[in-house]
Amino acid sequence: MTEQDWSAVDAYLADRTHATDATLDAVLAANDEAGLPAIDVSPLQGKFLQLIARMCGARKVLEIGTLGGYSTLCMARGLPDDGHVTTLEFEPKHAEVARANLQRAGLAELVDVRVGAALDTLPALESEGAGPFDLVFIDADKTHNPDYLQWALRLSRPGTVIILDNVVRQGHVLDADSDSPAVRGTRRALDLIADEPRLTATVLQTVGDKGWDGFAMAIVD
Ligand SMILES: C[S@@+](CC[C@H](N)C(=O)[O-])C[C@H]1O[C@@H](n2cnc3c(N)ncnc32)[C@H](O)[C@@H]1O
Numbered sequence: 001m002t003e004q005d006w007s008a009v010d011a012y013l014a015d016r017t018h019a020t021d022a023t024l025d026a027v028l029a030a031n032d033e034a035g036l037p038a039i040d041v042s043p044l045q046g047k048f049l050q051l052i053a054r055m056c057g058a059r060k061v062l063e064i065g066t067l068g069g070y071s072t073l074c075m076a077r078g079l080p081d082d083g084h085v086t087t088l089e090f091e092p093k094h095a096e097v098a099r100a101n102l103q104r105a106g107l108a109e110l111v112d113v114r115v116g117a118a119l120d121t122l123p124a125l126e127s128e129g130a131g132p133f134d135l136v137f138i139d140a141d142k143t144h145n146p147d148y149l150q151w152a153l154r155l156s157r158p159g160t161v162i163i164l165d166n167v168v169r170q171g172h173v174l175d176a177d178s179d180s181p182a183v184r185g186t187r188r189a190l191d192l193i194a195d196e197p198r199l200t201a202t203v204l205q206t207v208g209d210k211g212w213d214g215f216a217m218a219i220v221d
């Protein structure tokens, strides 16, 4: 099996599960036009996030790492009418594209896009009393994954679901001597998960459009 096969299977399954539509395609087109990197979740992964939001009955979602709002939109689709997503993005340009995408999708009312380094905006959220969140999706700079995981816990309640993206990194997560900041940050976050008694966790390895990667998923006990 090659990466081409993974992509072909992804396309077939995305079609069978209606994981893509004109609104989502328009987000990807707008991101591309604005020169954003194509590092969003895949359509099937986005649908997975939408389903997780529904399955855990989420009303309040926190996302760290917005890009053009593809995953944001997917999670917002899994919320009830009074649901809300707070999404944190460092790059003003990414945030601007995301806001326009969410507006076009008719979901802008449900989403607050906050610009700044997440390690600055997270304490502000806490002092506003924004938590606890029902679902937290961590998908920003992987170097700070351990910090983001600690913040997710601070802003959680028992039952909160935490998802950490891109933890397999084409298998590089196995490399204990890696000098990649992303691998090191991800491994430290996985160590925290291993040692944190409040978290019950698993990791789903994935192949598909986005290569070989995976999600760590945890529930707060
Ligand atoms: C992988 S992309 C997010 C993809 C998005 N979640 C999706 O699937 O559609 C990571 C994003 O995190 C942002 N980012 C990087 N460092 C950050 C930081 N310190 N605080 C907040 N966002 C950051 C990047 O600018 C980028 O837009």
Ligand SMILES: [Mg+2]
Pocket: 039, 040, 041, 139, 165, 166
């Ligand atoms: Mg990701």
